[in-house]
Amino acid sequence: MADPRRRGRPGPSSGGRPPKPRPAADPSRLAAYDVMTAVRLDGAYTNLLLPQVLRKYGLSGRDAGFVTELVSGTIRRQGTYDVIIGACADRPVARIEAKVLDALRLGAHQLLAMRVPSHAAISTTVDLVRSTVGQGPAGFTNAVLRRVSEHPLDEWIRLLGPTKVHAFAAFAHSHPLWVVDTLAEALAATKPADMRVELDALLAADNAAPKVMLVARPGLATLDELIAAGGEPTGRSPYAVELGGGDPSAIPAVAEGRAGVQDEGSQRVALALAAAPLDGRDELWLDLCAGPGGKTALLAAVAAQRGALVVANERQHHRARLVADGTRAAAAGLAGVITGDGTRRSWASGSFDRVLVDAPCSGLGALRRRPEARWRKTADEVQELVPLQQHLLATALDSVRPGGVVVYATCSPVLAETRDVVDAVLAGRDDTTLERTEQLWPHRHGSDAMYFAVLRRAEA
Numbered sequence: 022m023a024d025p026r027r028r029g030r031p032g033p034s035s036g037g038r039p040p041k042p043r044p045a046a047d048p049s050r051l052a053a054y055d056v057m058t059a060v061r062l063d064g065a066y067t068n069l070l071l072p073q074v075l076r077k078y079g080l081s082g083r084d085a086g087f088v089t090e091l092v093s094g095t096i097r098r099q100g101t102y103d104v105i106i107g108a109c110a111d112r113p114v115a116r117i118e119a120k121v122l123d124a125l126r127l128g129a130h131q132l133l134a135m136r137v138p139s140h141a142a143i144s145t146t147v148d149l150v151r152s153t154v155g156q157g158p159a160g161f162t163n164a165v166l167r168r169v170s171e172h173p174l175d176e177w178i179r180l181l182g183p184t185k186v187h188a189f190a191a192f193a194h195s196h197p198l199w200v201v202d203t204l205a206e207a208l209a210a211t212k213p214a215d216m217r218v219e220l221d222a223l224l225a226a227d228n229a230a231p232k233v234m235l236v237a238r239p240g241l242a243t244l245d246e247l248i249a250a251g252g253e254p255t256g257r258s259p260y261a262v263e264l265g266g267g268d269p270s271a272i273p274a275v276a277e278g279r280a281g282v283q284d285e286g287s288q289r290v291a292l293a294l295a296a297a298p299l300d301g302r303d304e305l306w307l308d309l310c311a312g313p314g315g316k317t318a319l320l321a322a323v324a325a326q327r328g329a330l331v332v333a334n335e336r337q338h339h340r341a342r343l344v345a346d347g348t349r350a351a352a353a354g355l356a357g358v359i360t361g362d363g364t365r366r367s368w369a370s371g372s373f374d375r376v377l378v379d380a381p382c383s384g385l386g387a388l389r390r391r392p393e394a395r396w397r398k399t400a401d402e403v404q405e406l407v408p409l410q411q412h413l414l415a416t417a418l419d420s421v422r423p424g425g426v427v428v429y430a431t432c433s434p435v436l437a438e439t440r441d442v443v444d445a446v447l448a449g450r451d452d453t454t455l456e457r458t459e460q461l462w463p464h465r466h467g468s469d470a471m472y473f474a475v476l477r478r479a480e481a
């Protein structure tokens with residue numbers, strides 16, 4: 022197929038013959054548009070839907086890469102684009118038909134953030150709207166995108182940016198204002214040298230597609246094996262490599278479950294549990310919220326090397342099945358997978374030597390992975406999870422033996438579900454000490470913004 026970036030308007034029709042019918046929109050834009058529609062109407066997840074849509078349109082290689090960037094980038098940055106589109110249209114964005122707005126956002130992303138020549142970005146979007154919505158909206162689209170193309174992105178941001186710091190950051194980096202406020206509060210707690218610079222860097226990191234990270238599960242795969250398959254060691258985790266490109270599942274170690282795709286932050290959480298010093302028995306570990314099982318697989322590989330075993334618990338059946346499947350290569354370190362509510366122990370108090378609580382959370386530390394997530398979450402949802410997080414941590418502490426270690430983790434830096442959960446649970450018990458906490462950040466550590474706290478139950 023022709024490179025979609027180069028596709029422009031068809032040439033003028035020849036002689037006195039009637040004009041040729043305009044070609045339908047090109048498959049790349051149609052594929053991106055399909056994903057946008059399903060994300061808006063059906064609550065679809067971009068990452069899950071994209072592979073299906075790419076298959077439907079027969080797109081692969083560079084075309085698939087183009088569509089992935091077009092749709093993911095557009096959804097991430099739609100907050101910024103809507104303000105610009107509103108400034109270029111003859112009506113407020115809220116009064117633009119949703120189907121047309123989707124196409125305008127796709128056009129704006131090509132004009133302002135991808136290297137698509139303006140004429141191609143505009144004409145292909147106009148074709149898209151003509152073929153999917155109609156002639157009138159196509160004219161409107163043409164007029165709006167011509168105005169959008171008058172300035173580069175940084176100039177639009179300067180022209181339209183509000184004066185208040187967080188409102189400006191929300192517009193410039195396309196995040197809801199409440200998310201900016203919440204992330205800024207968490208960042209401020211780490212006392213950055215220059216808050217404004219750090220906030221900018223954090224929000225910008227949320228808009229960059231994350232690199233694919235692999236883990237070489239110890240005893241099952243080696244770093245060298247993954248380096249030979251094209252991985253670059255990151256130097257931050259002993260088991261991590263970064264994959265420049267290609268399909269990770271085509272790497273034999275990944276296909277066999279001896280290695281896996283896993284963010285470095287997640288690797289560090291699992292390794293923090295395994296690395297905490299322990300006096301006495303060290304035989305049985307618990308992963309209380311295990312699905313889909315990435316950390317269980319790493320823990321089971323480490324446990325097997327030490328003659329210990331991991332029990333994985335997960336409330337949802339289908340996610341418990343994913344744990345069982347994802348740990349097949351590390352079975353020597355796995356005692357079993359339980360499907361159960363982690364707040365209702367089915368084991369005796371003090372059964373385990375180490376316990377991981379990778380709690381269900383807002384996921385605000387992993388926004389770069391899920392393009393639509395920032396637009397779907399609400400501040401209320403964050404608060405609603407707090408009682409469950411506290412309950413799970415309390416169960417974990419009851420499940421660990423005196424002297425044993427609990428790691429409480431979230432893929433969120435939000436204080437309400439990190440520091441405040443730990444503080445609240447510690448305030449209610451006199452048998453636990455907090456040994457250390459760590460907050461990772463995409464702009465500082467290149468990982469998701471994982472938080473973890475290492476707690477120890479006092480010796481009896």
Ligand SMILES: C[S@@+](CC[C@H](N)C(=O)[O-])C[C@H]1O[C@@H](n2cnc3c(N)ncnc32)[C@H](O)[C@@H]1O
Nearest residue numbers: 310311312313314315316336362363379380381
């Ligand atoms: C952040 S995810 C865990 C990710 C996992 N540790 C990994 O690395 O692949 C949280 C998990 O907790 C599960 N969960 C939610 N409520 C739970 C509960 N009450 N008991 C046990 N698991 C629960 C969710 O279904 C979800 O799979």
